[in-house]
Amino acid sequence: MDFINFYLIPGIVLGSIYALGAIGVSLVFGILRFANFAHGELMLIGAYITYSLIQFTGLHPLVVLPIAMLFTSLVALGIDHSFYKPFRASKSTIVIVASFGIALMARSAVQIIWGVDQFSYSPGRIQMPMVFFDTLRISPKHIWIVSFTLVLMAITHVILSYTRAGKAMRAMSDSAELARLTGINTENVVKTTWVLGASLATAAGVFLGWDSHLHSMMGFYMLLPMFAAAILGGIGQPYGAMVGGLIVGLAEELSAYPWIGENPLLSPAYKAGVAFALMIIMLIWRPSGLFRGRVF
Amino acid sequence: MSVLSIENLSGGYGEADILHEVSLEIDTGEIVVVIGPNGAGKSTAMKAVFGLLRLSGGSVHLAGEDITNMDPAQVVNKGVCYVPQTNNVFPTLTVQENLEMGAYIRNDDFRPRLLEIYEMFPPLAEKKKQAAGELSGGQRQMVAMGKALMLEPTILMLDEPTAGLSPIYRNEIFQIIRQINASGVPILMVEQNAKQSLAVANRGYVLVDGRNRTTGKGIDLLNDPEIAKMFLGG
Secondary structure (H helix, E strand, O other): OHHHHHHHHHHHHHHHHHHHHHHHHHHHHHHHOOOOOOHHHHHHHHHHHHHHHHHHHOOOHHHHHHHHHHHHHHHHHHHHHHHHHHHOOOOHHHHHHHHHHHHHHHHHHHHHHHOOOOEOOOOOOOOOOEEEOOOEEEOHHHHHHHHHHHHHHHHHHHHHHHOHHHHHHHHHHHOHHHHHHOOOOHHHHHHHHHHHHHHHHHHHHHHHHHHOOEOOOHHHHHHHHHHHHHHHHOOOOHHHHHHHHHHHHHHHHHOOOOOOOOOOOOOHHHHHHHHHHHHHHHHHHOOOOOOOOOOO | OEEEEEEEEEEEOOOOOOEEEEEEEEEOOOEEEEEOOOOOOHHHHHHHHOOOOEEEEEEEEEOOEEOOOOOHHHHHHOOEEEEOOOOOOOOOOEHHHHHHHHOOOOOOOOHHHHHHHHHHOHHHHHOOOOEHHHOOHHHHHHHHHHHHHOOOOOEEEEEOOOOOOOHHHHHHHHHHHHHHHHOOOOEEEEOOOHHHHHHHOOEEEEEEOOEEEEEEEHHHHHHOHHHHHHHOOO
C-alpha cells in the first residue's frame, strides 16, 4: 500500500500537472513554431494571480481558477502582441531567445509584485486524507486535482476536435501556409492558442501550488519536465503531451521507490534527472515521439 | 469581361525577379492553361495572385477590382480559390475536416455544399473520417479540390492538379475539371501534361523564362508545330 499511497498517487498527480503544462508547450510549438521557454512563467503568473484572488475573496482555489485563467490569458495575449508578433516572420531561434528573455522578465515581475517568499493557498490548514480499506490513503485535494485535470483534458479534446476554432488550430499546426491560402485568419488562431495554453498553464500552476506551495522559481522548475513530456508524446501533438505528462510524472515518482532492496532506486534528489533522461532516450530512440510529432 | 486579369506582372521571392511582365487573362466560364518548361514561372505567377510574392511591377485585377498585393485571406474572401501542387491538404485532419476548413470563411450553413462535394468525389464520401494524409495521391488531390470548391469560388486556380498521378486518376481529374467548369466556375490551371490540358482548355498561355512566349486557343497551340516540338515531345 505504501507504493500506492506514496508513489503511485503522487506520480499521477504530478503527471496531471505536467500534462496540463505540456499541452500548452505542444500547441504553441505546433502553431507558432517555437519552443516557448516562458511557458513555465505562465504557470507561475496563473498561480500567483490565483493566490491574490484567494486573498481578496476568501474563496477556494478551484472557484477562482476560471477568473485566474482569464487574467493569465490576457497576460499571454499581451506578451504575444508586444514581444512575439514583431518576430512572426523571423526564424524560430530568434523567437526562442525572445521567449527566454520573457521568462526572465516575467519571473522578475512576479518577484517584484509578490516577493520571493513562499506562499500557501491554505496556510495552517492540514487536510486529513481519506482512508479507504484501512490502508489506502487519498488526500481530497489529490482527487480534485486529478478529476479537474481530466475535465480540462476533455474540454481541450472537445475544442480541438469539434469546434471551428480548434479544427483551425490543428489545420494551422499541419501547415500554416495552406491555412492562410484557405482563408483561415491565422492571427485569430494564434490568439486562441495562447488563451487555451495559458488557461491550462494556470490550472497546472494552481494545482502545483495547491499540492505543495508557491514560490517564484516554480515555473522554471516545471520547464524541463514539461518539455520532456511534450517531446515524449510527440511535439505538436496535444494528445501525446497528455500521455507524455503522465509518463514523466509517474517515472519521476516511481524512480524513488525501493524496487530493489530497502533504499530508493534513485535518490529523490535525481527526480529532475529522470525527466531529462527520458527526454534524451526518446530523442535517440524515436525523435518523433510516441504520437509521431514533428522532427527537427 | 475578364474574371481575373494579370497585367505586366514582375516579381520574385528574393532579390532577382522570376516573372518579367507576365500577363494572363481569364474570361467568364473559361478554362485557361499555362504551360511551359520547368522554372518558367508558371506556379510563381499563380502565387503572385495570392500576394505570396514580392512584386516589382504590374497589377492583378479580379472582376475589375485591384487585388495586387492583397493578403491571402482577403483574396480567398473575394472568391479566389487556389489548390497548390504539393502540401494541399491538412494531413492530420480528416477528409471531412479538410472540407470544413475549406468553408472556414463561410458563415452560412454549408452542409448542402458538403453533400454536393461528396457527390462530385464519391471516393471521399467513403473516407470522411479518415485522415487526409493517409489517402492515395489521387484521392488527396480530390480532397484538395473539394476543399477549394467548398467556397463556390468565382475562380479556381489549380497548380499541376495531375502531377504524379496514375493515368486513371489523371483522366478522372481532367473529367472533374471539365465538370466543375461546366457548372460555371472559370479555371486557371498550370499543367505539365500539356497535351491533355490543352485539349480541355479554351485558351493556353506559354511561359518561358518568366515571360509570355505565346498565347492562343487550346487547340491551336496543340497543333502548333513549334510548341509541339518544345513541350509536347514532337
